[in-house]
Amino acid sequence: MMSTLNEELNERSRHLLKLLVERYISDGQPVGSAALAREKGLGISPATIRHVMADLEDLGLIHSPHTSAGRVPTNSGYRFFVDSLLTVRRPEQKQLSELKIHVGKEYGSNQIITSASQLLSGITHLAGVVSLPKRESASFRQIDFMPLSKGRVLVVLVTNDDEVHNRVIQTTKEFTSSELQRAANYLNSLFAGQSLRQVTSIIAHEMAETQKQMNQMMIDAINLAHQSVNNGKESEDIVLSGATNLMDFQELSDVNNMRHLLEAFSQKQDIIQLLDRCMNAEGVQIFIGEESGYQPFGSCSLITAPYAVDNQTVGVLGVIGPTRMRYDKVIPLVDVTAKVLGEALKS
Amino acid sequence: MMSTLNEELNERSRHLLKLLVERYISDGQPVGSAALAREKGLGISPATIRHVMADLEDLGLIHSPHTSAGRVPTNSGYRFFVDSLLTVRRPEQKQLSELKIHVGKEYGSNQIITSASQLLSGITHLAGVVSLPKRESASFRQIDFMPLSKGRVLVVLVTNDDEVHNRVIQTTKEFTSSELQRAANYLNSLFAGQSLRQVTSIIAHEMAETQKQMNQMMIDAINLAHQSVNNGKESEDIVLSGATNLMDFQELSDVNNMRHLLEAFSQKQDIIQLLDRCMNAEGVQIFIGEESGYQPFGSCSLITAPYAVDNQTVGVLGVIGPTRMRYDKVIPLVDVTAKVLGEALKS
DNA sequence: TTTTAGCACTCTCTCTTGTTGAGTGCCGAA
DNA sequence: TTCGGCACTCAACAAGAGAGAGTGCTAAAA
Numbered sequence A, B: 001m002m003s004t005l006n007e008e009l010n011e012r013s014r015h016l017l018k019l020l021v022e023r024y025i026s027d028g029q030p031v032g033s034a035a036l037a038r039e040k041g042l043g044i045s046p047a048t049i050r051h052v053m054a055d056l057e058d059l060g061l062i063h064s065p066h067t068s069a070g071r072v073p074t075n076s077g078y079r080f081f082v083d084s085l086l087t088v089r090r091p092e093q094k095q096l097s098e099l100k101i102h103v104g105k106e107y108g109s110n111q112i113i114t115s116a117s118q119l120l121s122g123i124t125h126l127a128g129v130v131s132l133p134k135r136e137s138a139s140f141r142q143i144d145f146m147p148l149s150k151g152r153v154l155v156v157l158v159t160n161d162d163e164v165h166n167r168v169i170q171t172t173k174e175f176t177s178s179e180l181q182r183a184a185n186y187l188n189s190l191f192a193g194q195s196l197r198q199v200t201s202i203i204a205h206e207m208a209e210t211q212k213q214m215n216q217m218m219i220d221a222i223n224l225a226h227q228s229v230n231n232g233k234e235s236e237d238i239v240l241s242g243a244t245n246l247m248d249f250q251e252l253s254d255v256n257n258m259r260h261l262l263e264a265f266s267q268k269q270d271i272i273q274l275l276d277r278c279m280n281a282e283g284v285q286i287f288i289g290e291e292s293g294y295q296p297f298g299s300c301s302l303i304t305a306p307y308a309v310d311n312q313t314v315g316v317l318g319v320i321g322p323t324r325m326r327y328d329k330v331i332p333l334v335d336v337t338a339k340v341l342g343e344a345l346k347s
Numbered sequence C: 001t002t003t004t005a006g007c008a009c010t011c012t013c014t015c016t017t018g019t020t021g022a023g024t025g026c027c028g029a030a
Numbered sequence D: 001t002t003c004g005g006c007a008c009t010c011a012a013c014a015a016g017a018g019a020g021a022g023t024g025c026t027a028a029a030a
Helices: A002-008 A011-027 A033-037 A046-058 A075-085 A093-105 A109-124 A177-191 A196-208 A216-230 A243-248 A255-267 A269-276 A327-344 B002-008 B011-027 B033-037 B046-058 B075-085 B093-105 B109-124 B177-191 B196-208 B216-230 B243-248 B255-267 B269-276 B327-344
Strands: A127-131 A140-147 A152-159 A164-170 A238-241 A285-288 A300-309 A312-322 B127-131 B140-147 B152-159 B164-170 B238-241 B285-288 B300-309 B312-322
Touching: A011 A033, A011 A046, A011 A075, A033 A046, A075 A285, A075 A327, A093 A109, A093 A327, A109 A127, A109 A238, A109 A312, A109 A327, A127 A243, A127 A269, A140 A177, A140 A216, A140 B140, A152 A216, A152 B152, A164 A216, A164 B164, A177 A196, A177 A216, A196 A216, A238 A269, A243 A255, A243 A312, A243 B255, A255 A269, A255 B243, A269 A312, A300 A327, A312 A327, B011 B033, B011 B046, B011 B075, B033 B046, B075 B285, B075 B327, B093 B109, B093 B327, B109 B127, B109 B238, B109 B312, B109 B327, B127 B243, B127 B269, B140 B177, B140 B216, B152 B216, B164 B216, B177 B196, B177 B216, B196 B216, B238 B269, B243 B255, B243 B312, B255 B269, B269 B312, B300 B327, B312 B327
Parallel strands: none
Antiparallel strands: A127 A238, A127 A312, A140 A152, A152 A164, A285 A300, A300 A312, B127 B238, B127 B312, B140 B152, B152 B164, B285 B300, B300 B312
């Protein structure tokens, strides 16, 4: 589809489309042939431009809101623009250092994430979102059990990134405080320094050969650990900032639209799913309008990039804004933020 | 001020004001003399009503948006209405049982709080807010230390309400894992079952007489505990729900207003302060418009009630909506929700 | 003194109408 | 193929006319 478009359009048409999209992004007004013709260094008359525009409209790249308004890019128009026409700017030095300084100086991964999200929204004046790093990436530091009432046990799991995960599990058997203490000690020495992924596999392995020289305590401990880790599809979470920035945009200002959008933000659930789908992609991903497949984002674009710690992808971050956004600035910013964030989480 | 108003106004004027406010709250349209006269069981002509209205306007209780619109209550009008005229309805049975069922069945105080907040907003179609219970009310169950890098120590404190509090403290001396373990064991036996308030005083007491038969370990332990509890003015927090409900109201729909409002909600800080001021009040408190002293709430009302566990006030909950709200329903609902929540947190 | 009907008046809201300006599509000439 | 010319379309704006709602005032009735 894109390649046929590329064949269809000669150099001049593409250049005009590019100018038109850029102009519309900066002004927010439909762009007319005369306005484009005034563009410096473009020795073409409005009439000719109108011919080209008619072609672009036939191809579904732009359209007129009404008879005598200028042209506005369609979502396909934006898509072609970012795919083939866009010249990205490298991020401003000022923003870059701002990122590095603020994201770096925070303590604890949660803090770092929050800071990254706020910077994304602050710099772009759009909404920023960062998913919390997936737990598999973290490595085991310490586990602790505390008895609650009726066979419920509180599990406190500390990972190497200084984060604490609390979870309550239900056990079949009632444990005393000291039994739990011993189990914890055993597990702590068994798992010390392993990644959580490895921990999972150790558990599986140990459970398979229960008959070897394990005493009851060890069996119980492994069982507890199994439940703690497995049971623990801890609801993943995201940090959202600057949602209210989106209220500044005319094109989203329809009350109902805005409501759905803000509701989506406070529910988080759908956004989490959306971001999840970007985890496996290589670099920056761009969803324009309904491409995200998510109704409330009908007139929004979502720019995401996965971030990695020690070469392993652990999360996604991104920016949400109206389809009419500064792709040339936002895309590289999201890209670099992902890198900075990955770096900051390394410690 | 209120008493002078009460003297000033005869029975009929007050009744008319009541009808007017009720009518305006339900319709949202300025109420004219004719509309009021049509009210059943009111044998008065529009002309007479106009006289009364003129008086009410002189007293600053109502006003006309423009020459030939009806009258609308001013904030003082609302104030007089809720103080002297309002007949509250008892909460509907359905809502009551909904509250009791949902709030009761949750596990862990955070869950309970969230549920209460969501029910407040769900039932009223306004924004609900609940402050997390103040920690002093909880009692000590277990403390645990884990060494991080460079003399930082992670403190995990479990309270009786099954909540886990994590905090990082900076120690002057480097502790080994087993030193910390011993300190924790010591503190656990020392503080078992005490309220956090008592714990604080025990710490103070112990620190005072260091010279008695304490070994170094015990001194260290007490010092650690001191830091953990003191240092820990854990940033208080609130749970907000249904903020987007407010977008449905015409009177708040000014884009700028709404923006400030939603920003206030996502910042939380100011709201927390506002709620804090209601902690010490006895029962339901009502702030109408600028009475809250908080700019973004200029055309909102805030209805709050403190909630108590075992006769001790531990938090505040409330509802935020436009000044034009169903006070007759919201006030008792907030009241009863506070009671239900207090009850649910008892376990 | 209080209440009421009558009446002139005011102001918003809505509908209509005209005007302007931007922008288009098409045609025929360069 | 490009371009100027031209008729045409349509949103946006402003002005004006009614209609409707509601008021305040006055003078008569209770």
